[in-house]
Amino acid sequence: MSENLLVTIYIPTFNRVDLLERAINSVVTQSYKNIEIIVVDDCSTDGTQEFLKEIAKGDERIKFFLKEKNGGACESRNIAIQNARGEYITGLDDDDYFLPNRIENFVSNLSNVKNSVLLFDNPIIKLDDRPIITKKRKIMNTLKPKKIRAKDLIFSNYIGNQVFIKTDILKKFGGFDKNMPMWQDIECWYNILVNTGGYGLSLNSYTYVVDLSHEMDRISNFKIEKGKKAFRCFSKKHSLSQQDSQLLFCQLYGYDKKLIKLGPLFEKLRRRFDLLIFLNTLKNLYLFFKR
Structure with a gap:
């Protein structure tokens, strides 16, 4: 594993300062240390901006952008992507969090997956006090194809909401389409895979916790x-x-x-x-x- 590889983690946020603090803490405590954290605040009014100014003083890896006008999560992600310096990049929603080995797991697998366009693994769903990997979810994840091409995403979003990808590729194909009212993630992965002709590779690991236990709306709340x-x-x-x-x-x-x-x-x-x-x-x- 090369510690010289800079990895950017982007976090869009809006009015969830307590959850945001947990998300950032899960990134700064990663076992892989050569990271850049970019938080983009979508005009929060709950003390988020003051929190970001204070936490950035203690860790030079943390950078943040304060938007002047509320424009949604896609716009926030794209601001972070365009300002990313890392060779590779991945995202985190402000109400979710990483397990400590997430970035290390991706970087250590790069040498084995040279022909893939992006990497992803399996989410852990948190419905109550603790995240659980159910037996049913393990079975379903085992049945997923390991190599996902654009045509596969027509059948199902096998990839999920976050990937590990070269920053230049994500920039080249425009990031996330803010005209999409939802499905921004699957559309972004499809757009990249269909234009590159490549595939996404599934890793047999669980390093990302999707928190559904809180009462706040998720960034991509469904209607x-x-x-x-x-x-x-x-x-x-x-x-x-x-x-x-x-x-x-x-x-x-x-x-x-x-x-x-x-x-x-x-x-x-x-x-x-x-x-x-x-x-x-x-x-x-x-x-x-x-x-």
Whole structure:
């Protein structure tokens, strides 16, 4: 592992200073020390700006930007990306946190995955007082493809909300599209993979905690109308075929079972059979007939 490799971690934030403090602490205590932390505040009014000014005094690795106008998480991420100095970059939502070996795990795997465009691993979901990796989640993660190409993301967001990637690549393809009302992550990964023709590689590790236990809204809180608009934006931007659009639409089923149509589900199985898609299809069929 090369300690000379500078890694940037970007954190967009808005009015969650207590959670932000935990997120930053999880980064500054990483076992891999050659890091740059860029926090972009979206006009918080809860003392976030004062907190950032104070914490940056004690650690020169921490940098922050204070926006003059609220513009959303995508805009904040892109500000951080454009100002990143690290050769590699990864993100963290302000209500989530890293396990201590996350960056070390990515850097140590770089020598083994030279042909991949990006790396990612499995999230740990925190629903109450402690994060848990359930047996069901472990099984589902085992069934995911190890190499994810753009076409795979039409079926499911196998990658999740964070990746480890060369900063130049993320900059070259424009970062996150702020016109997307949600699905900004999957659209960003798809855009990169479809334009590079490369793949994302899944690591068999768990180093990122997604905290769903708090009462505050998540950055990408879901609403079905936002989902439908995101679907239309995605389909139009990438000129998806009618078949691929139908398959992408299936990703909305988990949020509203009234949307379920049998045709696209069967098309999923016809176009590409694997056990994970089959299990997801059975689940969606169950929801359909249970209505």
